[in-house]
Amino acid sequence: xxxxxxxxxxxxxxxxxxxxxxxxxxxxxxxxxxxxxxxxxxxxxxxxxxxxxxxxxxxxxxxxxxxxxxxxxxxxxxxxxxxxxxxx
Numbered sequence: 001x002x003x004x005x006x007x008x009x010x011x012x013x014x015x016x017x018x019x020x021x022x023x024x025x026x027x028x029x030x031x032x033x034x035x036x037x038x039x040x041x042x043x044x045x046x047x048x049x050x051x052x053x054x055x056x057x058x059x060x061x062x063x064x065x066x067x068x069x070x071x072x073x074x075x076x077x078x079x080x081x082x083x084x085x086x087x088x
Contacts, residue, residue, distance in 0.1 A: 001087060005083075005087070009080070009083070012076065012079065013076075016072060016073070016076045019072055020069050020072060020073065023061050023062075023065045023069075024058045024061050024062055024065075027057045027058055027060075027061040028054045028057060028058050030057070031050075031053050031054050031057040032050055032054055034053075035049060035050045035053050035054075036050070
């Protein structure tokens, strides 16, 4: 196991983590921006108004993308197991 092998595993790990987190983070960010625009337009400055729409958006994105996320995670796990088997 050399340095390039460890760097490759680290890169694949970070890439997989970003792929899995991106849909929910983007949904939360988009809903947050929309709610902020609505708050500015209506002069309602209550900070608690943003939580429920963000939670619902993240929940629904998680619900709809869970199958894809599990496939990405399974492919990553298989790759790691194949690398462990081939290097031992």
